[in-house]
Amino acid sequence: MSSHSKSLGEFDLIERFFKTGANSLRTTADSAIALGIGDDCALIRPPADEEIAITSDMLVEGRHFFAGADPELLGRKALAVNLSDLAAMGAKPLGFTLAIALPMVDKIWLEAFSKGLFAASYDYSCPLIGGDTTAGPLTISITAFGSSPTGKAIRRSGAKAGDDIWVSGTVGDARLALAALRHELNLPNADLQNIAHRMHQPTPRIELGIQLRGIASAALDVSDGLLGDLRHILKQSQVDAEIQLNQLPKSITLQKQGIGIQNQFAASGGDDYELCFTAPSTQREKIHTISKILNLPLTLIGKILPKKDVEVRIHLLDASGIELSNSEAAPFLNSFDHFAS
Structure with missing residues (x-):
């Protein structure tokens, strides 16, 4: 995840709840991800003769989900709705980024959220490759990347x-x-x-x-x-x-x-x-x-x-x-x- 102007607490948050899970999946995912979390940008190596599909969705507490929603289910859904967009275009998932605003650092909430997030990540072989965290009203924004053979995306x-x-x-x-x-x-x-x-x-x-x-x-x-x-x-x-x-x-x-x-x-x-x-x-x-x-x-x-x-x-x-x-x-x-x- 991007590292400029970060506090140590945020680094710890990323390391504990997101980086470990992301890296464990990358050992089983295909070679489309050349570089994941840890640098200024992730690097995606497009499969030969394929186009990259990109989609973003934002979930805002009180607008897209109830306040106090189960964080494990929320983590899973946050990724699933993006993968659904890839599905609509006939794209195979490659990886995703996560930007999340948190009103406070709640370890119990984050453990459950990351569990649900990575459950979906594992199920669809779609590793976390970067993102950002900040303080603010609970907002979850995911950008997912996929690929399909050139000219075969369903529009x-x-x-x-x-x-x-x-x-x-x-x-x-x-x-x-x-x-x-x-x-x-x-x-x-x-x-x-x-x-x-x-x-x-x-x-x-x-x-x-x-x-x-x-x-x-x-x-x-x-x-x-x-x-x-x-x-x-x-x-x-x-x-x-x-x-x-x-x-x-x-x-x-x-x-x-x-x-x-x-x-x-x-x-x-x-x-x-x-x-x-x-x-x-x-x-x-x-x-x-x-x-x-x-x-x-x-x-x-x-x-x-x-x-x-x-x-x-x-x-x-x-x-x-x-x-x-x-x-x-x-x-x-x-x-x-x-x-x-």
Whole structure:
């Protein structure tokens, strides 16, 4: 980690909670990291004929996670949400940096946080290679690096009219867990336990992203709400979409709720970290094969349409195939706004 203008206490913090774990992983990671923690910069040696993918995410206490959140789960999630971005582009993780602001040096909190952070780091062979620490409101910022074969990264701009629209796993559980924790609805404790991991321990779909190279025409990860995030693909690709609302994949726990809550949470809940992707209909058999190989449901939820108006549009169809009016569709098209009150 950067060493200028540092106090001895900060050096000790880095050495005790971050450097040891980072170095232990580097002995098993591949040779993409030429130099890790200990210098002014880390050095990444790109694999031959591959491009580097870079992504950053920030988690702020009280905005992205509850005050007093379990630090071990928080450490794991902080890295997982960045790895999810790499997955969306079909990139293999190489390493990450961590910048963290701490209101105080709490050794118990740091031990738990670093445990969760390095658990995810080990699981996805993504070593910590640098970063920074400072005093301040609890804020966690991670930058992750990955690579994919040159020209094979899955972008948001490749969707074409006629393409299928798919989503991995199920959507809406993280929002349901949040609603229960906020006391917006009553959820039996057993049901909350069944879905809490979707909010606290998301699974980045790294292997899926890699398998989709050359198959998906566009992709992104679902972080702020499925349909709101899908709109990013539509804008980048300059196309419209048709979505069958009743086809959105939902867990058994979410299906216990009223149909209105089911559809709203699945469509716009956010924090799912599943992959939404488009692909030509000729790729359906390959996608079903990938689903079997990974033991991961991949659900066809709609199709890409030619863009008709100045603004891109998502046409939502009900179970009878009838398009919802603008007012009926509005609740399903919202997404999380990081600057909204």
